Amino acid sequence: MTRRVILTGIKPTGIPHIGNWLGAIRPGLELAQLPETQAVYFIADYHALSSVHDPAELRRMTYDVAATWLALGLDPARTLLYRQSDIPEIFELCWILSCMTTKGWMNKAHAYKAAVDRNREAGEGEDEGVNLGLYTYPILMAADILLFDSNLVPVGRDQIQHLEIARDIAQRVNHVYGPVLTLPEPLVNERVSVVPGLDGRKMSKSYGNVVPLFLPAKQLKKTLNQIVTDSTPPEAPKDPLVSSIFQMYRAVASPEQTLALDQRYRAGIGWGEAKLALFEVLDATLGPARERYNQLMADTAQLDAILADGAARARQIAQQTLGRVRQAIGVGSH
Secondary structure, X not given: OOOEEEEEEEOOOOOOEHHHHHHHHHHHHHHHOOOOEEEEEEEOHHHHOOOOXXXXXXXXXXXXHHHHXXXXXXXXXXXXXXXXXXXXXXXXXXXXXXXXXXXXXXXXXXXXXXXXXXXXXXXXXXXXXXOHHHHOHHHHHHHHHHOOXXXXXXXXXXXXXXXXXXXXXXXXXXXXXXXXXXXXXXXEOOOOOOOEOOOOOEOOHHHOOOOEOOOOHHHHHHHHOOOOOOOXXXXXXOOXXXXXXXXXXXXXXXXXXXXXXXXXXXXXXXXXXXXXXXHHHHHHHHHHHHHHHHHHHOXXXXXXXXXXXXXXXXXXXXXXXXXXHHHHHOOOOO
């Protein structure tokens, strides 16, 4: 049986937080364990370059992503893990795909349209501050996906357009040159729930309400104590389903632990007790991963070795695909 290829790109643009873990990393690790599947996970450092222009910061965040996934259980022997910038074939394919992509498709891309809307609201020119990296972002993403003959790409509903553009480009190439590229399918996890942040809104760096993933225990406890609650007295029964503390707890705890806390809520629990319960389950779950993460970040040479090995194996696949494309389009020796 031919193995399915599942590809995911992780953009290094900030410190990973609890929401990233529960919404993307944990499901990604589960997918990597599926039988008859080759998981291909890459750190999208060149995608980050469209907005991150501090070289030290980009390098640190790239290591941060690698250390986070490895600490949480990614097996680099089973899963291809590499830096996007270590695969030059991606960027050659990106140019080829650019020559098959209409400007109209790029004009409709969500990220570009959002930037234009912000400029209009601010009374500025439509393309003020819009670099070509942001504008052509979907083409580079298509190259990331198509180079590895990806069958499935995990996405949120707001990212489906990127898969549609990748498919449109691949279909145009195949129409002109024959069946050269594999058409990917989106894999939307309908079970992923929104993880609340400290203020009750969706946990997001843009809201400044995140709980960083590998905080030391003392800082983690202090951060969780900042979760916004109401003035309901401790002895009053509380509905756990409307509590952001309980929602976060339920996403991490076992069914037995969740049921026990549910009963405590309905019998009456102080918010301090609820926050302590959340701290205890998070610290117990993430403690070993935190230790592993700190070890990896203290030895970036180890991370470089893991990423270089992944890139070497990934390039074997990339060169085969690009060779097929080059022959189809009439480039290079026959």
